[in-house]
Amino acid sequence: MRKIVVIGAGSVGMLMASFLAEHFEVTVIVRRKEQEEAIRKHGIIRRNLDGTVTETFVNVTSGYAEIAGDSLVIVAVKYTHLKDVLPQLEKLSMDMPILFVQNGLAHFEEALKLPQKSIGFGSCQFGAQKENDHTVIHRGVGVLKLAVGRGNHEAYQSLLDVKNGLFPVQWVDDAETMLLEKALYNCFINPLTAILQVKNGDLATNGHARKLLEVLYEECMEAFPEQRKLISFQDVIALCEKTASNTSSMLQDRLMNKKTEVDSIVGAVIKKAEQKGKRLPTLKTLYHLVLAIEGEKT
Numbered sequence: 486m487r488k489i490v491v492i493g494a495g496s497v498g499m500l501m502a503s504f505l506a507e508h509f510e511v512t513v514i515v516r517r518k519e520q521e522e523a524i525r526k527h528g529i530i531r532r533n534l535d536g537t538v539t540e541t542f543v544n545v546t547s548g549y550a551e552i553a554g555d556s557l558v559i560v561a562v563k564y565t566h567l568k569d570v571l572p573q574l575e576k577l578s579m580d581m582p583i584l585f586v587q588n589g590l591a592h593f594e595e596a597l598k599l600p601q602k603s604i605g606f607g608s609c610q611f612g613a614q615k616e617n618d619h620t621v622i623h624r625g626v627g628v629l630k631l632a633v634g635r636g637n638h639e640a641y642q643s644l645l646d647v648k649n650g651l652f653p654v655q656w657v658d659d660a661e662t663m664l665l666e667k668a669l670y671n672c673f674i675n676p677l678t679a680i681l682q683v684k685n686g687d688l689a690t691n692g693h694a695r696k697l698l699e700v701l702y703e704e705c706m707e708a709f710p711e712q713r714k715l716i717s718f719q720d721v722i723a724l725c726e727k728t729a730s731n732t733s734s735m736l737q738d739r740l741m742n743k744k745t746e747v748d749s750i751v752g753a754v755i756k757k758a759e760q761k762g763k764r765l766p767t768l769k770t771l772y773h774l775v776l777a778i779e780g781e782k783t
């Protein structure tokens with residue numbers, strides 16, 4: 486049986502671990518003793534969209550030494566915490582495939598500096614919200630897209646073999662295009678939800694927020710015209726609707742008074758546009774608003 490290790494049992498880590506535990510032997514790596522004890526005692530509890538509850542058994546540890554040699558490792562910490570995890574990953578076997586599921590663009594080059602043969606990237610279009618240290622709420626079905634940064638896609642084939650309509654997985658060819666596509670969705674949804682303190686669905690139903698989404702969409706598509714064929718404005722509205730009840734990851738950070746990923750997502754997109762001589766004034770305003778709201782967090 487394929488062994489999967491998920492590093493970071495937050496919203497995305499717990500949601501992925503709980504779906505994958507229905508098919509594989511899953512181990513989650515956490516950094517706090519309380520969380521280790523909670524997961525050891527209760528497993529991971531997933532609140533499904535239809536109101537049902539699924540309890541899944543996973544192994545839990547705080548040490549990397551326990552990672553079995555034939556595991557596939559999924560890194561589900563925020564970009565802000567990757568700096569603590571990368572030195573641990575460097576010590577793992579060269580044959581161990583690693584998959585990064587962060588939003589944004591900043592992790593791409595850092596991940597590719599690792600020595601492992603297979604480095605993959607994921608783009609999560611589902612909604613997930615941690616309720617407590619062992620419970621996660623599924624806040625919207627969305628595809629998990631996978632692409633290889635280095636190596637070949639066979640290392641990730643077991644994830645593609647998961648056939649679950651609530652956890653669809655899809656292969657895409659180009660990792661950088663995929664990450665930019667997802668980063669743009671996040672530029673539309675995350676800062677606005679974090680500033681306005683609203684759920685994703687409100688961006689589609691509130692006329693003023695929707696107008697801002699439209700302005701952001703047009704501004705970004707002028708800077709990245711090749712993305713227009715991948716993302717229509719209707720796709721943006723559809724993602725807000727599919728994840729309507731989700732508290733975006735940026736708003737979750739704001740509500741918990743944590744440093745957001747605004748730099749690795751929005752800052753990175755603004756920088757990429759500026760390298761092409763394009764300015765994104767509306768997005769830049771939102772970027773500074775998020776930073777002003779969050780102040781100096783560590």
Ligand SMILES: NC(=O)C1=CN([C@@H]2O[C@H](COP(=O)(O)OP(=O)(O)OC[C@H]3O[C@@H](n4cnc5c(N)ncnc54)[C@H](OP(=O)(O)O)[C@@H]3O)[C@@H](O)[C@H]2O)C=CC1
Nearest residue numbers: 493494495496497515516562566569587588609612613734
């Ligand atoms: N939430 C969502 O709906 C979506 C999020 N994403 C992206 O997925 C990524 C993860 O986000 P999300 O799950 O929301 O974030 P969370 O903050 O909910 O989870 C991150 C987890 O990583 C843990 N962690 C941090 N450092 C370490 C470490 N050194 N070792 C082990 N665990 C560690 C944290 O532990 P602790 O609790 O101890 O701080 C926390 O449980 C982000 O890049 C986000 O943008 C993508 C799509 C949807």
Ligand SMILES: CC(C)(CO)C(=O)C(=O)O
Nearest residue numbers: 610611612728731733734
């Ligand atoms: C898919 C979406 C927009 C879900 O909220 C997300 O990526 C996030 O919250 O960071």
